Amino acid sequence: MTPTIKDVAKLANVSPSTVSRVIANNPRISEKTKVIVREAMQDLGYHPNYTARSLVSKSTETIGLIMPSSGNKVFQNPFFPEVIRGISTKSHENQYGIYMTTGNTKEEIYNGIYDMVQGHRLDGLILLYSEVNDQIMNYLLEQDFPFTVIGKPYENEELITYVDNNNVQASLEATNHLINLGHERIAFVGGGLDLVVTIDRLNGYERALEHANLEKCKDYVVHQEFLQEGGREAIKELMSLESPPTGLVVTDDVLAFGIVNTLEHMGLKVKQDISIVSFNNVIFSELSNPALTSVDINIFQLGYEAANSLFEQINSASHTPKKITVPHELVLRESCGEA
Incomplete structure (x- = not known):
């Protein structure tokens, strides 16, 4: 029985x-x-019997994760498994399941979210990215549906609960590290300008140059996908310039890993010929040869805090949007030398 x-x-x-x-x-x-x-x-x-419990409590005991692009690209970057690990840890504590959604186009992702919200299949959502003019974020606000964002919203910041680093300050510190080593020709390699994190880190890079009275050069700013291929394309473009940079601020370790491998094929040595400061401090930063100086953004904590703030919304009759800033740290390794 x-x-x-x-x-x-x-x-x-x-x-x-x-x-x-x-x-x-x-x-x-x-x-x-x-x-x-x-x-x-x-x-x-x-x-x-969780199905029976859901009918009684009117809760699905499930939250959704919205990925920024098709899964085959997302999981090439260690940022996403680590941030999901943080979300999963908090979800497990609350005995909640997780549903991940993605799509090959923004329209596919939006339609999937629309169906889930209208079908009451989830109690809340976490966006693992923040884009300029995000249709999904606007829809969730209109529906008054519980959600949190990993990354600073481009607009309606005061209406949205989000978890982020101080990316402007982190990028300023990364650029200053190269400036303090005597570098004057410093390039910036980031993701697309449709991502708020790219905008903020570019802002910090430019502020550091301004404070040091260094000239900004538009040819030194390159945007690529957060993939090794993107890093390879970026460094080929930069090293073909008449006056190539001696220092790089790279906004993702995967991009930086692609850059390091390409420099080796070019016969150039990281640290001796060009210095690199990267972001995220994932396994790529330690596997790289030489190991990368990288900004540790505490990815696990970003995920954990995003889930925690979402459960606060789900369990509260009234909710005041809040901003949660996760600290960062510049981890010094062997990829930077004096100019």
Whole structure:
């Protein structure tokens, strides 16, 4: 016979309502009681009927993740598995499932989100990116649907809960590191200008040049996808200039990894011939030869805080949008030398 919630309650010597609260991970139930009830569930082989619970609570106990592009490109960048790990950790604590959605076009992604929201298939959403004039963000605001953003919104910032680094300051510090080593010809390699993170990091780079009275050169600013191929194309373009840069601020370690490999094929040495400061501090930064100086943006924490703020919205009758800034740190390695 299949065990019931009453069987669990009897074995744990608690009421059935207490068992229900343990299943829902209610904070009012002590950890000691939770352990006793969960052990009873395990001993009996009891598994909660989440579908039935959802009908009663009117909750799907599922959140959605909106990816910025087709999955085959997204998962070439270690940023996304790590930020999802942070989201998953918090979701597991709240006993929530995760549904990931992506598409080959923005229209496909929008249509998928529209269907999920209108079909009440999710309790909330996390956007893993922030774009200029984002149709999805505007739609979610119109629907008053719980969502958080990893990245600063381009508009309606005061209406949206988001988690981000101070990307302007981080980029300023990265550029200053090269300036302090005596570099004057410093290039910037970033993603597309439709991404707010690119705009902010370009802003920080330009501020650092201005503060140091260094001339800004439009040929030194290159935009590519956050892929190794993008890094290869960027460095070929920059090194073909009449006066190529001696220092690079690269806004993603995957781009930087592609740059390092291409420089090696060109017969140029990182640190001796050109210095590189990168962003994200993922595994690529340590695997690179030489290892990359990189800005650690605490990717796991970005995901964890985004999920935490989303659950606060889901569990609250009223919600005040808030900005959460995750600290960054410049991690010094072997990719920078004096000019």
